[in-house]
Amino acid sequence: MDRAAVTLDDPVSIGGLRLRNRLYRAPLLECAGNGPDAVDTLIADLEPAAASGAGLIHQGATIISGEGGCAAPGMTRVHDPAFIEDLSRLTETIHTHGARIAIQLEHGGLRSMEVWHAGYRTEHPDLDQLAVSRPPWPLRLLDRVGFLDLSPHVLSTAEVEELAADFGRAAARAVDSGYDMVHIAGANMGIVQQFLSPFYNRRDDRFGIDPDVGAGVAFLELLAEEIRERAGDVPLITKVPSERPTFPGIGPHLTDVDAVRVCERLEKAGYDGVVPVRTSVFWDMSVVRGEFPTAAWREPRFRDGYREAFGSLPRAAAVAIGNWIESFAYDFEPGWNRSLCRRVRERVGIPVLCEGGLRERAEMDDTLDRDADLVGMGRPFYAEPELPARLLGEVDPGVRAVCENCNxxxxxxxxxxxxxxxxxxxxxxxxxxxxxxxxxxSASTNDDGRL
Structure with a gap:
């Protein structure tokens, strides 16, 4: 498809939602939780990106259920109507600055804390994990040697349908609270990736692997139906994984070809945009490529937290060693998802969003020219909450984020x-x-954002 050359400053629309430019803050863990200060924490984290000019702000992975499903400590849940109603303070704040805000909806499935976090498991001994199928053998092996604690509840067909309805209900509550877009967390080993991936999905019902696609795409198609029915015509996007970075000998897993086919099916299912990403079948450093985080592992004040998470300091040390090995396999690569995004963009007519290792303005403009329709960054916002102010407008094309990818x-x-x-x-x-x-x-406030 021929597309006119664009730059980071040009406006773009997704599903009828007009964005003032093509830069977005990618989903991150805000660690705001659901306490009395949660909304204020989210405003403090997300407002600077909007005030400094970003077109779209993502609230990071937000859990749809009231119990289980959190992949990390401090994640926010949106099962409680009263809490999500209070989130209107956040959406109003973002809108004041002329930006738009998306909520990323998530359920961890076999990535949930009840699998890997020893302290959480001790506090919730009867909490099983939602599973697409029986866990694959590497996870069962880690369970056998004590690094994981598996007690999976394999979802029936009716329970899969109810889970999709939970996503739809969460989306409806979010739209009522002023969110402009719904983003399904389709990667990073959450339950949606587990449905997509042949590594996890060995179901024999309609939610199993579709041989025409090479992935279990039916769950994402059902999510679109549920969200449209309950939340109306809200712009809907999702991450779509290629599991190409998976270590050799582990499989089967999704290929780049499979990811492209999934994106084609999702366009037909009514998704308004896709975010193609390369990540392995595990929650590992393929998600955050870069250096081994030596300082974080050695920091004494974190040791009690690591002991609680992994059960003991020796086990934490073993996890750190695995993290160190992964850092060699998943070294930092600028724009590591660009070529996958380009392949998807050639096959779909909906916007393609690209993130992962983009750090320099010139690199972003080149990505927009060749590979994608929007570009995003995540970790750099931890160091520079107002980073868009340096990247947008008449700036040196060599300007780049200060992030060193140290993790x-x-x-x-x-x-x-x-x-x-x-x-x-x-x-x-x-x-x-x-x-x-x-x-x-001085970020100007534009129109109401819709065409």
Whole structure:
């Protein structure tokens, strides 16, 4: 499909929702929870990106259920109508700055804390995990040696349909509270990826692997039906994984070809945009490529959290060793999803969103010219909450985020720590930029955002 060359500053529409530019804050763990300060925490985390000019802000993975399903400590749940009604304060704040906000809906399934977090499992001994099928052998092996604690509840067909309805109900509550878009968390080993992936999905009902696609796409198709029925014509997007980064010998898994086919089916199912990503079948450093987070693992104040999460300090050390090995397999690669996005963009007529390793303005414009319709960043916002102010407008095309991809922001979240930059050199760099006014911006408020 021929498309005119665009830049980061150009507006774009997704499902009738007009965005003032093509830069978005990708979903991150805000670690806000559901306590009395949760909404204020979310506003503090997300408002700076809107105020500094980003077109679209994502609230990170938000759990649809009131029990289980959280993949990490501090995740926010949206099962409670009273709580999500209070989230209208967040959406109103984002809209004040002329930006739009999406909520990413998630359920962890076999990635949930009741599988891997020892302290959480002790507090919830009777809490089973929702499973698409019997867990694959690598997870059963880790359970046998004590690194995981599996007690899976394999969903019946009726329970799958009810789970989809839970997504629809959560979406409806979100739309009533002012969210402009719904984003299904379709990757990072959440339950939606588990439905898609032949590594996890060995069902023999209609939610099994579709041989014409190579993936279990029926669950995502049902989610679209439920969300449309309950939440109306809200713009709907999802991540779509290729599991190509999976270590050799582990499979079967989704290929790039499978991911392209899934995106084609989802366009027909009514999705308004897709976010193609390459991630393995495990929750590992294929998600956050970069350096081994040495400082975070060695930080004494996190040790109690690691002990609680992994059961003991020796087990935490074993996890750290595995993390170190992964850092060699998943070294940082600028724009590591670009070629997959390009393949999808050539086959679909809906917007393609690209994230993963984009750091420089010129690189983003090139991505928009060749590979995608919007570009996003995640971890760099931990160090620079107002990063869009430096990237948008008449700027040097060589301007780039100060993030060094060290991952010290991410691994500590397993210990219940918030997602913030903890690397002194990065924070000093951002501090110098702030001192010289690099983040000063008067973001104008546009129209109501809809065509």
């Amino acid at each position: 010290n922001c991410a691994v500590a979240q397993a210990a219940g720590e918030s997602g913030v930059c903890r690397t002194p050199s990065v924070l000093m760099h951002a501090g110098r930029l702030r001192k010289h006014g690099a983040y000063d911006r």
